[in-house]
Amino acid sequence: MDQILNYIGGELVPPKSSTYLDNFEPATGAVYSQVPDSDASDVQAAVEAAESAFQAWSHTPVAERSAVLLEISRRIQESIADLAEAESRDTGKPVSLAKAVDIPRASKNFDFFATAIKHVENESHQTDREAINYTLRDPLGVVGCISPWNLPLYLFSWKIAPALAAGNTVVAKPSELTPMTAYLLSQICMDAGLPPGVLNIVHGLGNKAGAAIVEHPAVKAISFTGGTNTGAEIARVAAPQFKKLSLELGGKNPTIIFSDCPHEDTLETVARSAFSNQGEICLCGSRIYIQCELYEDFRDDLVDKVKAMKIGDPRDEDTNQGALVSQQHMEKVLSYIQLAKDEGGRILTGGQREIVSGRCENGWFVQPAIIEGLDHTCRTNQEEIFGPVVTLTPFDTEDEVITMANSTPYGLSASVWTENLSRAHRVSQRLASGLVWVNCWMLRDLRTPFGGVKQSGVGREGGWEALRFFTEPKNVCIKLR
Ligand code: NDP
Numbered sequence: 001m002d003q004i005l006n007y008i009g010g011e012l013v014p015p016k017s018s019t020y021l022d023n024f025e026p027a028t029g030a031v032y033s034q035v036p037d038s039d040a041s042d043v044q045a046a047v048e049a050a051e052s053a054f055q056a057w058s059h060t061p062v063a064e065r066s067a068v069l070l071e072i073s074r075r076i077q078e079s080i081a082d083l084a085e086a087e088s089r090d091t092g093k094p095v096s097l098a099k100a101v102d103i104p105r106a107s108k109n110f111d112f113f114a115t116a117i118k119h120v121e122n123e124s125h126q127t128d129r130e131a132i133n134y135t136l137r138d139p140l141g142v143v144g145c146i147s148p149w150n151l152p153l154y155l156f157s158w159k160i161a162p163a164l165a166a167g168n169t170v171v172a173k174p175s176e177l178t179p180m181t182a183y184l185l186s187q188i189c190m191d192a193g194l195p196p197g198v199l200n201i202v203h204g205l206g207n208k209a210g211a212a213i214v215e216h217p218a219v220k221a222i223s224f225t226g227g228t229n230t231g232a233e234i235a236r237v238a239a240p241q242f243k244k245l246s247l248e249l250g251g252k253n254p255t256i257i258f259s260d261c262p263h264e265d266t267l268e269t270v271a272r273s274a275f276s277n278q279g280e281i282c283l284c285g286s287r288i289y290i291q292c293e294l295y296e297d298f299r300d301d302l303v304d305k306v307k308a309m310k311i312g313d314p315r316d317e318d319t320n321q322g323a324l325v326s327q328q329h330m331e332k333v334l335s336y337i338q339l340a341k342d343e344g345g346r347i348l349t350g351g352q353r354e355i356v357s358g359r360c361e362n363g364w365f366v367q368p369a370i371i372e373g374l375d376h377t378c379r380t381n382q383e384e385i386f387g388p389v390v391t392l393t394p395f396d397t398e399d400e401v402i403t404m405a406n407s408t409p410y411g412l413s414a415s416v417w418t419e420n421l422s423r424a425h426r427v428s429q430r431l432a433s434g435l436v437w438v439n440c441w442m443l444r445d446l447r448t449p450f451g452g453v454k455q456s457g458v459g460r461e462g463g464w465e466a467l468r469f470f471t472e473p474k475n476v477c478i479k480l481r
Pocket of ligand 1: 146148149175204205208209211214226228248249251386412452457
């Protein structure tokens with residue numbers, strides 16, 4: 001059985017306690033590897049390694065830092081088949097999705113920040129004819145990066161790449177549910193020539209290894225992606241130490257479909273935005289609002305489309321719905337489907353556990369569910385389910401749909417479907433969310449700010465936002481004589 005190791009000081013090392021947790025393959029429900037159950041002593045070793053690497057790494061010329069990160073990007077791309085297979089096995093997601101989305105994006109994250117760092121400009125402000133200011137941006141030191149299980153290497157690298165590019169050293173923890181590609185990344189970093197201690201990866205539980213990173217006084221900033229409750233706990237611990245915090249949290253995203261939408265394109269993308277990665281993407285559109293005159297036609301077409309989705313072994317190239325990440329998560333999703341029924345919802349398709357025969361008969365599969373007949377204020381429509389479950393709600397007017405769309409405690413993303421340009425602008429401006437897609441979904445330009453409002457988070461990732469987060473500005477004011 002594979003035993004995953006921590007990556008500390010440039011070496012692959014076992015946890016100091018020699019204790020491991022079982023790592024499950026969601027598609028089979030069986031244990032297939034073991035992950036270190038690291039504790040504060042492993043985090044301490046990682047922080048010390050990161051502290052001793054900081055001076056040299058932060059003074060390494062930008063071109064050299066960039067070259068190492070580009071080499072990591074290239075090696076991820078070169079290993080795409082192996083990494084995609086590992087990601088699929090660890091998460092339950094279809095291997096085709098990991099190959100098309102997760103791993104290419106992880107490679108792009110390193111490529112993007114490796115090149116972005118070469119184009120940073122320092123600001124300068126002239127104060128009348130009296131003085132000139134310029135702003136220096138220094139790396140923070142040792143930073144902590146903590147990521148979730150749904151897009152493991154994609155989100156892990158989205159934090160690590162800008163942190164390293166800006167000259168910080170990193171102590172990172174992937175989710176203990178999906179540690180495999182972060183482990184494989186350790187080897188890639190070693191082979192690519194990343195100096196020892198620049199990146200340290202500590203595996204283990206959130207409330208143990210993760211909490212030790214957040215609490216450690218030498219860790220200057222925490223970049224976290226995960227659930228809203230965990231984000232609140234991290235803020236509670238980090239705030240009194242005045243650490244910089246970037247929190248990318250949960251979502252309950254509205255999809256707003258006006259009757260003048262481009263029908264085929266909308267149907268195709270809305271089905272994808274609802275059920276990609278079994279609905280386990282923070283950006284998935286889980287509340288679908290459809291204008292009344294289109295409601296029945298669109299509903300029926302969407303139900304047909306979703307019924308045709310193939311639930312099956314994530315290894316099969318034609319599978320488009322894989323397994324949910326854990327038994328516990330599957331049970332949570334099924335309990336929300338029961339709640340929807342209790343709240344008066346009608347299940348139009350799906351909503352049961354699916355038994356996939358053969359090697360996957362004990363896997364954690366759930367049929368994608370479409371539910372109608374619920375009020376927008378009920379729990380099913382207010383709480384994040386993070387699974388293959390969407391609700392359909394009809395609406396008449398823009399005002400009505402904006403009120404419903406903005407009614408949750410979350411505000412991560414929204415998508416709007418209309419051919420009316422003025423309406424697209426109007427509605428986008430009134431939506432309380434960090435990201436709005438018009439006639440598309442998850443179309444990403446890595447230069448744009450990424451993040452949410454309300455309980456979906458604090459701060460933004462992406463482009464300069466990420467590089468600003470991972471640096472401290474210092475203004476130098478020079479009086480002109
Ligand atoms: P969690 O909040 O449970 O965990 C996220 C990470 O934090 C994991 O590595 C976890 O470790 C760790 N962690 C847990 N408790 C602590 C703690 N006290 N201190 C430090 N670290 C801790 O989220 P999930 O992994 O369940 O991910 C799903 C959530 O992530 C959803 O709510 C989803 O919306 C959100 N998400 C947000 C995105 C965004 O960009 N806004 C993108 C993707 C997901 P462990 O796994 O061991 O618990």
